[in-house]
Amino acid sequence: MNLIEQIAAAVGIDYATAVLITQVFVVVLGVMILNFLFGRLLHHLTRRSEQTENPWDEAAVKAANPPLRVLVWIVGITFAADMVGIQADAPIFEAVNPVRTVGVIAALAWFLFRLARNMETAMVERRLQAGKPVDLTTVNAVGKLVRVSVLITAALVALQSLGISISGVLAFGGIGGIAVGFAAKDLLANFFGGLMIYLDRPFAVGDWIRSPDKEIEGTVEDIGWRLTRIRRFDKRPIYVPNAVFTSITVENPSRMTNRRIYETIGIRYDDIGKMAAITADVKAMLAAHPEIDTAQTMIVNFNAFNDSSLDFFVYTFTKTTQWVRFHEIKEDVLLKIADIIASHGAEIAFPTRTLHVPEGVHVESAAAGDRA
Secondary structure: OOHHHHHHHHHOOOHHHHHHHHHHHHHHHHHHHHHHHHHHHHHHHHHHHHOOOOHHHHHHHHHHHHHHHHHHHHHHHHHHHHHHHHHHOOHHHHHHHHHHHHHHHHHHHHHHHHHHHHHHHHHHHHHHHOOOOOOHHHHHHHHHHHHHHHHHHHHHHHHHHOOOOHHHHHHHHHHHHHHHHHHOHHHHHHHHHHHHHHHHOOOOOOOEEEEOOOOEEEEEEEEOOOEEEEEOOOOOEEEEEHHHHHOOOOEOHHHOOOEEEEEEEEEOHHHHHHHHHHHHHHHHHHHHOOOEOOOOOOEEEEEEEOOOOEEEEEEEEEOOOOHHHHHHHHHHHHHHHHHHHHHOOOOEOOOOOOOOOOOOOOOOOHHHHHHO
16 A cells, blocks of 8 residues: 555545645645746846846846746646546536636736836836936837737737637727717827827926916826826926817927026116117127027117116027026126126116206295294
């Protein structure tokens, strides 16, 4: 009597059942050992890939880690279930093959989904490390399209493997799509609005945008298929449906080439003889300023006789588009203009009023009035 027969006799089961239990145990143990070995191998490959300059091998290894280990369990458990099904002859075990097929397809789709996401991240990090510009909007759009394509393809392949005709599903989808379109027209409008943003690219992630039609202004943080998240300057988020952008005007100050300095400055009427020299010196100062773009329009001219001042205006553009740096340059320009005005012995005007008294009118003091 062998060991299995002795154990079967001790437990009180027949020899065939004892052999089956032993086989299932060996299969499960083998799956556990194989899963452990795969885990160690993937861990070693991950450490090796992190030391290489090529980011794609790291993306592939990290994407394969959970799906491959799940795949080992699916194949092992369904193999053990096949062994039990042969002996038990129960109808429930007829679902083992479809479950195995769907499980393998799901594991493969999971791997491709993770691979697309990891490659998207690796591409962005690689360009940032190289100091190259990154179009996050395009990268995110392509990554989302790839992942959606993987999920749809996996679902259709799984349906075909279960014996469901894909042509029938597509035909039903075409007919039912009309009803779904009416029921979810806002959702579809937002989807196509997001698609138009990806294609037309009026703005990208990181851009500062504003709309004169709506109270929308801030920095774009994320462009989804339904919503675009914008962070206001007071740090509050705005969630805008993508369909809104198809019917409003959107300004994108982030794509400006220069920032404009447009100021009107007044001097006293007594300094009218010095106006021409002042404007000439201001224009020469702007032309020599290292932060002023002389290739753009530059105007410094006497503009108007105002109520209390003689006004000239300054119209020029800075080289920078950065908000903080622009104000530093503008401050420097205005201070230099004040120095030029002072160097000519003139003064910046402020609101004043002159009272002309006709001849023959005398103003007496308060004491003389009291004596009278």
